[in-house]
Amino acid sequence: MTFREAVLAVARQNQSWLCVGLDPEPGRLPPHMRADADGVFAFCAAIIEATADLVCAFKPNIAFFEALGAAGMNALDRLIKLRPGPPVILDAKRGDIGSTAEAYARAVFDHLGADAVTLNPYLGGDALDPFLRYADRGCFILCKTSNPGSADLQDIPLADGRPLYMAVADYARDVWNVHGNVGLVVGATQPDALIAVRRACPSMLLLIPGVGAQGGDPALTVRAAAATGEPLTIVNASRAVLYADDGPHFAAAARRAAQRLRDSINTALVAR
Amino acid sequence: MTFREAVLAVARQNQSWLCVGLDPEPGRLPPHMRADADGVFAFCAAIIEATADLVCAFKPNIAFFEALGAAGMNALDRLIKLRPGPPVILDAKRGDIGSTAEAYARAVFDHLGADAVTLNPYLGGDALDPFLRYADRGCFILCKTSNPGSADLQDIPLADGRPLYMAVADYARDVWNVHGNVGLVVGATQPDALIAVRRACPSMLLLIPGVGAQGGDPALTVRAAAATGEPLTIVNASRAVLYADDGPHFAAAARRAAQRLRDSINTALVAR
Numbered sequence: 001m002t003f004r005e006a007v008l009a010v011a012r013q014n015q016s017w018l019c020v021g022l023d024p025e026p027g028r029l030p031p032h033m034r035a036d037a038d039g040v041f042a043f044c045a046a047i048i049e050a051t052a053d054l055v056c057a058f059k060p061n062i063a064f065f066e067a068l069g070a071a072g073m074n075a076l077d078r079l080i081k082l083r084p085g086p087p088v089i090l091d092a093k094r095g096d097i098g099s100t101a102e103a104y105a106r107a108v109f110d111h112l113g114a115d116a117v118t119l120n121p122y123l124g125g126d127a128l129d130p131f132l133r134y135a136d137r138g139c140f141i142l143c144k145t146s147n148p149g150s151a152d153l154q155d156i157p158l159a160d161g162r163p164l165y166m167a168v169a170d171y172a173r174d175v176w177n178v179h180g181n182v183g184l185v186v187g188a189t190q191p192d193a194l195i196a197v198r199r200a201c202p203s204m205l206l207l208i209p210g211v212g213a214q215g216g217d218p219a220l221t222v223r224a225a226a227a228t229g230e231p232l233t234i235v236n237a238s239r240a241v242l243y244a245d246d247g248p249h250f251a252a253a254a255r256r257a258a259q260r261l262r263d264s265i266n267t268a269l270v271a272r
Numbered sequence: 273m274t275f276r277e278a279v280l281a282v283a284r285q286n287q288s289w290l291c292v293g294l295d296p297e298p299g300r301l302p303p304h305m306r307a308d309a310d311g312v313f314a315f316c317a318a319i320i321e322a323t324a325d326l327v328c329a330f331k332p333n334i335a336f337f338e339a340l341g342a343a344g345m346n347a348l349d350r351l352i353k354l355r356p357g358p359p360v361i362l363d364a365k366r367g368d369i370g371s372t373a374e375a376y377a378r379a380v381f382d383h384l385g386a387d388a389v390t391l392n393p394y395l396g397g398d399a400l401d402p403f404l405r406y407a408d409r410g411c412f413i414l415c416k417t418s419n420p421g422s423a424d425l426q427d428i429p430l431a432d433g434r435p436l437y438m439a440v441a442d443y444a445r446d447v448w449n450v451h452g453n454v455g456l457v458v459g460a461t462q463p464d465a466l467i468a469v470r471r472a473c474p475s476m477l478l479l480i481p482g483v484g485a486q487g488g489d490p491a492l493t494v495r496a497a498a499a500t501g502e503p504l505t506i507v508n509a510s511r512a513v514l515y516a517d518d519g520p521h522f523a524a525a526a527r528r529a530a531q532r533l534r535d536s537i538n539t540a541l542v543a544r
Contacts, residue, residue, distance in 0.1 A: 023372065063368055067375040069349075069383060070342035077341075095392055096335055096365050097419040100295065103339040111341060120367055122394040122414060124421025142394060147369040149396025156439060159429040164436065167428060 003115045003138035003181060004205060006087045008230065011056035016262045017222075017231055017269070019089065020051050020254075021209065021238030022060035022079070026068070028243055030250050037071035040064075043250075044079050047242060050251040051258045052084040057116075059207075059236055061091040080113050087115035089207065089234075093142060095120030097127050105130040109137055116140060118185055118207070121168050128176055135179035138205070143168045143197060146187025146210030169197045173204065183207055186225070188216025188235065194224035205232050211261065212240025218261055219268035231269055237261050275387045275410035275453060276477060278359045280502065283328035288534045289494075289503055289541070291361065292323050292526075293481065293510030294332035294351070298340070300515055302522050309343035312336075315522075316351050319514060322523040323530045324356040329388075331479075331508055333363040352385050359387035361479065361506075365414060367392030369399050377402040381409055388412060390457055390479070393440050400448055407451035410477070415440045415469060418459025418482030441469045445476065455479055458497070460488025460507065466496035477504050483533065484512025490533055491540035503541055509533050 001009075011017055022044050026035040033039040048058060065076035080088050090112065094104045108117045108131070116138030119128055131139050144154050144165040154165040162170075165186075172182050183205035186197050190210075198206065206225050210216040218235060225233045240261070245253030273281075283289055294316050298307040305311040320330060337348035352360050362384060366376045380389045380403070388410030391400055403411050416426050416437040426437040434442075437458075444454050455477035458469050462482075470478065478497050482488040490507060497505045512533070517525030 025371065025375075061368075061372055063372045063375045063379070066345075067379045067383070069379075070345050073338075073342050073345060093366075093368050093392075093395075095367075095394075096333075097417060097421075099297070100333055100335045103297075103335045107335070107339045111339070120365075120392050120394050122367075122392050122425055123365075123417050123419060124424030124426070126419050126421030128421075145369060145395050147395060147398050149369075149398030149400075152396030152443065153394055153436070153439070154396070156436070157431040159431055159433075161431075164425070164428070167425070171424065 002136045003087055006115065007056055007205070007234065010086045014053055014056060015266065016054055016056050017233055017235055017265050018055045018258060018262045019057040019059050019234045019236040020047065020055050020241050020258060021091070021236045022047065022058060023064050023238045023242065025064065030246055030248060032248055037068045037075045040068065040072065041075035041078055045082060046251040047254050048082060048084045050255040051241065052086060054255065054258045054262050055086050057086050057089050057234055058084070059089040059091050077112060089116040089118065089138065089140065090114035091118045093118050093120050095123045095127050097123060101127050101130040105134065109134050118142065125176055132176060132179055132181065135181055138181055138183060140183040140185050140207045141168065141172050141176065143184040144186045144190050144193040146189045146214055146216065150187065165193060166196060166200065169200045173201050185209065188221040189214060191220055191224045194221065198225050198227060202227055203232070205234060207234045207236065209236040211235055212237040218264045222265050222268035223272055226269060226272055235265055274408045275359055278387065279328055279477070279506065282358045286325055286328060287538065288326055288328050289505055289507055289537050290327045290530060290534045291329040291331050291506045291508040292319065292327050292513050292530060293363070293508050294319065294330060295336050295510045295514065297336065302518055302520060304520055309340045309347045312340065312344065313347035313350055317354060318523040319526050320351070320354060320356045322527040323513065324358060326527065326530045326534050327358050329358045329361050329506060330356065331361040331363050349384060361388040361390065361410065361412065362386035363390045365390050365392050367395045367399050369395060373399050373402040377406065381406050390414065397448055404448060404451055404453065407453055410453055410455055412455040412457050412479045413440065413444050413448065415456040416458045416462050416465040418461045418486055418488065422459065437465060438468060438472065441472045445473050457481065460493040461486060463492055463496045466493065470497050470499060474499055475504070477506060479506045479508065481508040483507050484509040490536045494537050494540035495544055498541060498544055507537055
């Protein structure tokens with residue numbers, strides 16, 4: 001089963017296009033948990049257990065685990081190996097050349113065992129190739145990110161009139177998607193970009209961060225990004241779920257937050 | 273002392289603008305060394321010891337250490353802590369947003385203790401900021417990379433006539449360099465880009481990979497990239513030094529290879 005098939009199957013089964021992002025900050029864990037790699041593992045494992053039937057994917061961001069050194073990377077490895085059902089998208093935003101890209105691809109897919117990864121397109125197609133060759137895994141290429149600074153480069157107008165991020169969307173569709181495993185990252189804070197990218201790439205998976213704490217509205221996001229038929233629109237929320245409550249009942253609160261987000265996505269999908 | 277001051281001081285002392293890239297592949301270590309993280313540490317430590325008086329910097333690429341899991345990251349940590357004299361540029365090509373960028377910056381500068389880092393500009397200025405704020409460290413922003421695929425995005429003509437990589441060079445000079453700690457990565461395989469970037473950024477440090485195994489000619493590179501006065505041109509070679517000989521005398525062979533590269537850079541600098 002490919003990543004695309006797996007995420008579609010889980011989305012149908014759980015009736016959910018919500019992805020929960022695992023961006024654990026030791027300083028924000030509930031006070032009864034240890035503010036270290038073991039605490040981060042226990043916290044994330046509890047979030048996964050509390051929400052696995054409400055999501056279509058989990059998205060751990062490797063930076064938060066790397067920041068805890070070797071013990072953090074070990075915690076990430078153990079979390080991925082929990083195999084909770086929904087596939088795991090490793091948010092790594094990798095982009096490097098030749099043998100380095102090959103080393104990253106092995107690290108992400110073979111050693112850590114992630115089902116999908118996020119990739120930075122600035123270095124071009126040969127930097128993406130070592131990942132794309134894993135045809136059963138997903139590759140989400142950064143297109144229009146959710147941060148204010150994304151305008152600096154991604155919105156630059158090209159000689160042919162497109163903004164740069166649309167050149168990335170067109171490359172992804174026409175050149176990089178030879179194995180059918182490419183998706184795009186477009187921030188929920190960028191509704192115009194969501195509409196333009198979905199129009200250009202009607203059958204591609206979109207991974208959409210920026211809902212919740214970053215201010216993106218789930219209903220607006222879904223109306224802009226959902227494809228005809230199967231929505232193909234993975235809506236990620238991280239802090240709004242992880243830190244819904246900072247007391248001992250954080251997992252139950254995370255479950256309620258995930259439920260609310262899932263429901264508002266589904267309501268918007270029905271109304272589209 | 274800032275990174276820029278440190279690298280200039282070492283370049284003067286060692287009469288060298290050569291940087292040795294540490295991209296260790298366990299399968300390419302000499303047969304008497306263990307093909308694991310301990311072998312990688314021993315190999316890189318021997319290379320560092322054999323070349324420390326011939327270079328202006330070392331550039332470990334984090335991907336090769338991550339690929340070996342927690343033991344690999346531990347080896348990288350120990351290598352940086354050797355403090356061999358020349359500053360350490362961590363080749364990480366990071367680019368992420370908000371709190372993630374902050375986590376990466378802490379990991380690179382506080383935990384690993386690198387003197388400089390390579391960064392990907394696709395996400396824009398706010399993704400670079402957490403790194404740039406470390407005013408005493410160096411931040412090398414990817415501008416025109418040495419791989420063939422760099423043409424895909426980096427050469428795209430903008431509406432104002434510049435290729436995208438020149439927009440990155442202009443941003444770096446006019447917007448991102450508020451602390452005076454920004455440099456640019458331009459591949460040795462791209463002499464026209466080297467000339468254009470150096471013209472636009474006459475006083476910026478350039479980090480130039482792609483000499484040696486990737487085919488870039490050191491003399492041509494230096495003639496295209498050296499600034500007026502102090503060259504400000506860090507020329508990186510990795511495989512041509514690391515794997516100069518695969519027998520037990522690999523370190524002596526690496527030293528000879530580094531010496532030859534340093535000398536050809538210096539000859540070209542005198543002739544410019």
